Amino acid sequence: MKELSDRSRKILSEVHPALAAVIEQAAAAGTWQVPPLSFIVTEGMRTLERQKQLMAAGASKTLKSRHLTGHAVDLAVIVGGEVRWDWPLYSTLAGIVKAAAHTLDTEIEWGGDWKSFKDGPHFQLSWKAYPL
Numbered sequence: 001m002k003e004l005s006d007r008s009r010k011i012l013s014e015v016h017p018a019l020a021a022v023i024e025q026a027a028a029a030g031t032w033q034v035p036p037l038s039f040i041v042t043e044g045m046r047t048l049e050r051q052k053q054l055m056a057a058g059a060s061k062t063l064k065s066r067h068l069t070g071h072a073v074d075l076a077v078i079v080g081g082e083v084r085w086d087w088p089l090y091s092t093l094a095g096i097v098k099a100a101a102h103t104l105d106t107e108i109e110w111g112g113d114w115k116s117f118k119d120g121p122h123f124q125l126s127w128k129a130y131p132l
Contacts, residue, residue: 090120
């Protein structure tokens, strides 16, 4: 089984346990893809200050981000040891994460499914199942 990096695990330790479990499951499942798909966790819990910085940079559109409460993570696909941002890779990753969530009976939302401001690296616990 391909393991998440220590840095990714540290980030996951600060988010909701149900979300952390989904991401761990997805990391294990990614090794079964052909070719195998691996990823890192780039962000989890955020401070309000960090969220404001991302809004100012245009990388976020809200101050009500699920990152502020530990209900969201951002992932980055790794290909050949390098972070890649190609949209098809994130569609594949979303399928893996959604399957892991289904296996664990955890409702998640993928930023790539949003109608506006599509955010391929973003995964969060659903507002409905995991309200604040």
